[in-house]
Amino acid sequence: MFGHNKSMTALPTLEPATGQDCCDPAGQPALGAEEAKRKALVFKALADPNRLRLLSIVKAESSGESCVCDLTEPLGLGQPTVSHHLKILVDAGLLHREKRGTWAYYSLVPGALDDVAGILAAL
Amino acid sequence: MFGHNKSMTALPTLEPATGQDCCDPAGQPALGAEEAKRKALVFKALADPNRLRLLSIVKAESSGESCVCDLTEPLGLGQPTVSHHLKILVDAGLLHREKRGTWAYYSLVPGALDDVAGILAAL
């Protein structure tokens, strides 16, 4: 089906980042390289036990949000490590960060996990 | 070094571990450590662009299955690398491998991606 696909050159760091980058809109001829790399970022964020637990804890909180000080103890990790994991989850679009006073409150981005499920369904 | 759990022997058999680690029966008290590690294995398998493309190609194939020789070219990877990725996807329970003659045919495990979506919904 695929005629030729050889020269996977180096990184074209210039990326439009607006709209799709690879697939012709006809059918779904499998993921393109750039598209796959982008979608893999979300799964990379989910591919760590402690980050899964962070999402789970934040989701289970009745207030819908948690601060870092409430997250270090249940994970048994240091505060810098928890901040690092939280940043990865925020960058992946899964968590939202809001600073109030000296505290930073993290909450689930509404629909973000559903979007990930949508990626799986549209593979 | 902290007390890190070393007894990692099981593949992602999506089965409620009989250990004491999981959930206390109160309600939704967040993921336990062992449970999170097990679920993270599936996302680790998905956390690579080339593996996402492999799943996508296999799924898009009209016959429902692909052999390795048809997968190396569209990815621009060597045959050992593709075999390595396929093994990870099989071990994660996402792909099924069937050997016929000298060829190895890979196909999506029915419902496997839906199960991953279920993990997300049940976080």
Next chain:
DNA sequence: TCCATACATTGATGAATGTCAATGTTCGGG
């Protein structure tokens, strides 16, 4: 103004991961 709190950032280090070249294994054909 000064200090303690809550969190982020940096630097370092050991472990895990992705890739390829080389080699091993299994199968079918002559």
Next chain:
DNA sequence: CCCGAACATTGACATTCATCAATGTATGGA
């Protein structure tokens, strides 16, 4: 019985990652 094709496995290497200790930053109170 040997040879080539298809695939898996091994070993090596560079990159990425998870973690912690130390330090930086901002906020609020005394």
